[in-house]
Amino acid sequence: MYNSIVLVKQVPDTANISGKVMKDDGTVNRAKLPAIFNQEDKVALELALQVKERYGGKVTAITMGPPRASDILRECLYLGADETYLISDRKFAGADTLATSYVLCEAIKKIGGYHFIFAGRQAIDGDTAQVGPQTAEKLNIPQITYTEEIIEVSEGKVKARKKIDGGYEIIECKLPVLLTVLKDAVQPRPFSAKRVMAFKGAKSLMDLEKLTEENSLLYIDKLTHEYEERGLYIKTLTMDDLKLEDNRCGVKGSPTKVYKVESVVLAGGSHKKVEATKESLGELIDQLMSDHIFG
Amino acid sequence: MNTLEFTNEVWVFIEQRDDNPADVSFELLCKGQKLADAMGGILKSIVIGSGIDKIVEKTFTYGADEALVIDHPSLKTYETLRYAGILNDLVKKNVPRIVLFGATVIGRDLAPRVASHTKSGLTADCTDLQISDVTYLKQNHPKLLLQIRPAFGGNIIATIITPDVPTQMATVREGVMELQPLEKPKKGKITKIEYKPNPLDELVKIIEQHREESKVNLKAAPIIVAGGYGLATKENFRLVEELAHAIGGEVAGSRAAVDAGFVTPDRQVGQTGVTVRPKLYIAVGISGAIQHRAGMQDSNKIIAINNDPEAPIFDIAHYGIVGDATEVLPAFIEVYKHKLK
Numbered sequence: 001m002y003n004s005i006v007l008v009k010q011v012p013d014t015a016n017i018s019g020k021v022m023k024d025d026g027t028v029n030r031a032k033l034p035a036i037f038n039q040e041d042k043v044a045l046e047l048a049l050q051v052k053e054r055y056g057g058k059v060t061a062i063t064m065g066p067p068r069a070s071d072i073l074r075e076c077l078y079l080g081a082d083e084t085y086l087i088s089d090r091k092f093a094g095a096d097t098l099a100t101s102y103v104l105c106e107a108i109k110k111i112g113g114y115h116f117i118f119a120g121r122q123a124i125d126g127d128t129a130q131v132g133p134q135t136a137e138k139l140n141i142p143q144i145t146y147t148e149e150i151i152e153v154s155e156g157k158v159k160a161r162k163k164i165d166g167g168y169e170i171i172e173c174k175l176p177v178l179l180t181v182l183k184d185a186v187q188p189r190p191f192s193a194k195r196v197m198a199f200k201g202a203k204s205l206m207d208l209e210k211l212t213e214e215n216s217l218l219y220i221d222k223l224t225h226e227y228e229e230r231g232l233y234i235k236t237l238t239m240d241d242l243k244l245e246d247n248r249c250g251v252k253g254s255p256t257k258v259y260k261v262e263s264v265v266l267a268g269g270s271h272k273k274v275e276a277t278k279e280s281l282g283e284l285i286d287q288l289m290s291d292h293i294f295g
Numbered sequence: 296m297n298t299l300e301f302t303n304e305v306w307v308f309i310e311q312r313d314d315n316p317a318d319v320s321f322e323l324l325c326k327g328q329k330l331a332d333a334m335g336g337i338l339k340s341i342v343i344g345s346g347i348d349k350i351v352e353k354t355f356t357y358g359a360d361e362a363l364v365i366d367h368p369s370l371k372t373y374e375t376l377r378y379a380g381i382l383n384d385l386v387k388k389n390v391p392r393i394v395l396f397g398a399t400v401i402g403r404d405l406a407p408r409v410a411s412h413t414k415s416g417l418t419a420d421c422t423d424l425q426i427s428d429v430t431y432l433k434q435n436h437p438k439l440l441l442q443i444r445p446a447f448g449g450n451i452i453a454t455i456i457t458p459d460v461p462t463q464m465a466t467v468r469e470g471v472m473e474l475q476p477l478e479k480p481k482k483g484k485i486t487k488i489e490y491k492p493n494p495l496d497e498l499v500k501i502i503e504q505h506r507e508e509s510k511v512n513l514k515a516a517p518i519i520v521a522g523g524y525g526l527a528t529k530e531n532f533r534l535v536e537e538l539a540h541a542i543g544g545e546v547a548g549s550r551a552a553v554d555a556g557f558v559t560p561d562r563q564v565g566q567t568g569v570t571v572r573p574k575l576y577i578a579v580g581i582s583g584a585i586q587h588r589a590g591m592q593d594s595n596k597i598i599a600i601n602n603d604p605e606a607p608i609f610d611i612a613h614y615g616i617v618g619d620a621t622e623v624l625p626a627f628i629e630v631y632k633h634k635l636k
């Protein structure tokens with residue numbers, strides 16, 4: 001039996017950005033962006049599910065993000081996660097990787113009982129690949145980054161293959177360990193239709209608070225209890241639940257600051273237009289030859 | 296915060312694999328020297344490994360004033376916990392003002408752990424680094440490190456600063472900074488530091504390691520033909536390979552082309568790939584997002600081939616050909632071969 005915690009992130013679809021998405025303070029206005037499940041995190045979840053299927057255990061997916069990040073936790077439930085946690089608080093806003101890893105570390109300590117922590121190698125909004133190792137360091141556990149394959153788990157050790165520059169390494173590591181996972185490690189499974197039916201109504205504390213705001217006959221404690229009974233509660237941890245130090249969270253806890261952002265202004269440089277005809281291409285090639293670039 | 300209490304040391308982590316130092320480490324020393332000069336500080340190389348005297352000497356030819364050397368048989372191969380433990384202690388004790396790492400697999404494994412342990416700021420994949428006096432939230436911060444990188448799908452260029460903590464860390468991809476050895480090596484000081492094994496180190500064992508030094512050397516190639524997602528299929532991408540073959544160039548690709556499986560990751564040009572400065576760069580079906588341009592805009596001559604006349608790649612091109620690559624490339628190859636006869 002091996003229990004896994006999977007770190008997942010809802011990310012803006014950076015490949016499909018349009019319009020003004022930066023706020024004046026230089027942080028990102030996530031509300032304006034289409035949000036998706038970070039693909040490498042989905043691969044991380046798949047690896048955790050495969051470990052569970054091979055050896056038994058429990059898979060817990062957690063995300064730190066705004067209330068709407070519960071979307072991807074529902075997706076985790078559709079894919080097979082046993083339990084999910086939304087870690088959310090206004091005070092987490094603007095966190096850089098260091099502040100994020102602090103919150104995740106404290107949440108992981110509170111959840112406890114894990115042998116593996118899986119995460120995608122990096123998230124497509126920043127591509128930093130920092131949160132995984134920063135979290136492992138704070139938990140004081142080893143890490144395997146750039147994981148390509150889990151070869152086997154036995155006697156409290158994992159044997160895994162990881163990418164290195166120019167090749168790969170097979171590593172044996174005592175549990176618990178944090179692994180960051182490459183996109184091609186495994187193919188994530190599709191949603192289970194049965195699980196979609198079962199969990200599409202799953203809600204976090206913030207989702208339920210919204211319901212109570214819209215309907216004065218509902219009481220949050222009762223509602224939360226009811227959803228827990230039905231197995232539809234996305235557990236929610238806030239700053240207070242985790243007893244976090246205020247100055248280590250969000251903007252305050254982030255040593256890196258965005259000093260300046262500049263929109264990319266295209267220089268509108270002047271280039272020589274070359275027709276796509278053999279004659280014009282010939283002239284271009286002649287020019288490059290006389291410049292001693294060709295020949 | 297009173298900045299006088301900060302040190303003025305710039306550190307560069309020197310990465311070695313099988314005793315071969317990584318180019319990016321020396322590139323960072325060259326940049327590190329400029330940063331140290333601008334700060335009125337000194338440049339130190341951090342060399343960890345086993346039997347690494349030669350590498351230590353070489354860091355002096357790239358500007359290091361001093362080398363901190365941790366030489367021990369059990370440090371021959373990079374292993375996260377051992378190396379991170381050493382750097383955690385060193386950074387904590389000496390509090391350098393700047394620490395730079397190559398954004399390699401090793402650098403990206405190591406730097407975040409050290410930043411996490413020492414609560415330092417860390418910015419990934421910088422495309423430029425500068426020293427400047429900064430006023431931020433009405434506070435003056437003299438001689439801060441500006442960490443410049445494209446962000447958010449290339450829509451913006453962000454300048455990141457780390458104003459309130461003692462140590463500013465950054466990673467940089469290979470090729471971004473230029474390699475300029477000194478004419479006369481510095482007479483650097485060697486400071487040996489004892490390695491104390493840690494019980495945590497025993498948690499991890501490397502059982503096997505396979506490495507082939509990449510035969511691809513984009514940085515040294517005088518001519519590069521790069522293809523992008525605009526080529527649409529792997530078959531069409533072959534035309535890029537054919538053109539490269541015909542004119543004696545190396546094949547490269549944009550990140551989108553790598554993600555689509557048209558070309559291998561070691562041939563990726565751009566912010567998260569390699570930065571190149573060839574004599575000629577031919578961009579085929581590459582729209583020219585800022586992350587790609589960051590990796591090739593200093594090429595001596597750029598030819599852009601794209602069927603979209605509005606593609607941003609034309610803004611930095613010297614020659615622009617609007618047309619379908621499946622027609623332009625075969626024609627180019629045919630005319631070129633004809634000229635050689």
